[in-house]
Amino acid sequence: MAEAEPPPTRSDARHNREALLIAAEDVFTRLGTDAPLQAICQQAGVGRGTLYRHFPTREHLFVALMRERVEELDLRARTLLDAPDTASSLVEWLRLYDRSATDYPGMSAQVGGGLADSTSPVEPLCRPMKRNFAKLFARAQEEGAVRTDISAVQVLTLVGALPKDPATGRTVTPYLDVVINGLLRSDHK
Amino acid sequence: MAEAEPPPTRSDARHNREALLIAAEDVFTRLGTDAPLQAICQQAGVGRGTLYRHFPTREHLFVALMRERVEELDLRARTLLDAPDTASSLVEWLRLYDRSATDYPGMSAQVGGGLADSTSPVEPLCRPMKRNFAKLFARAQEEGAVRTDISAVQVLTLVGALPKDPATGRTVTPYLDVVINGLLRSDHK
């Protein structure tokens, strides 16, 4: 399932785990999130079984790599809940979300896909962030700034699915602007 | 490359080709466009080499299956070029496009991805349709009905990438509405 495993006790295990994460970061950045896991084992200098012991699925690697970023996004959402302009707070956060989720090619789709999937380890990682974004989104909806026929999670899924530049992995301009414009209610401004 | 191969001359070859297409249609509908090609060979009752002779890549199968649909879309775009309301013509066509591209799970992303890729056999198949949609789109842009910072091909790519219901393969509501609303210039209506 989607349990957060406790940190390893033995020092060689902790060292291997760290080496795998460093290798994964490099390999995913270079080859995208579909890269062969073999490349990661090789670069980390560990056997294949060791990778599987530490990270039973590819998604567990994503979770470990994305943890800090997602926590930052969660924090930013909470901060923006105190900002006066609901619509521009929402837009600012969505741009940040898009940026964070595209640091590794393919990561955006992985995060977006796991967001609402209870069998994915991505789901528990993102749950707090989702909750706080949902508040931010609901606040904008209540003020009439954005359409009400779409849920907060759907917005995140949609942004995560926007087509990417194959070279940089970033969302192609102006897809995010189109979506943001489509979310905002024109009769409100 | 992306050549349109001539139809086979020998009757057994033609029969095998037909059997492969019927099997592919069934398998892709049931298992999506990522289904093992092995399943298609098996269901068609032919050897693996035969599949590769007729359809050198998975995308060549898509092209054969999508040909009729894409030609219909092309025809519809030409018809709509004579309709008076540019914006509603555009919207009507985009809904038709979304519907056509989601008849097989995963097909939408395949078509959207191959649309602008000169190495894909999807590209030459869709070229006429793209041209006529581009006219439809340009007409709406000239009238000020839609934003001008996005190209016609980008619109098709964006619609093709919208998240799908895993069960039905169809675009989830209201993603297409959000995008359409985002394309339309609110100061125009």
Added chain:
DNA sequence: ACCTGAACACCGTTCAAGT
């Protein structure tokens, strides 16, 4: 308790032998 690498399963792709 943890690591290693051989072994297995799966799938795509090629090609020598056959008709």
Added chain:
DNA sequence: ACCTGAACACCGTTCAAGT
């Protein structure tokens, strides 16, 4: 000219043997 299926390559996953 076309078909077939064995053979190969690649990658993910498991597990028996080792420390």
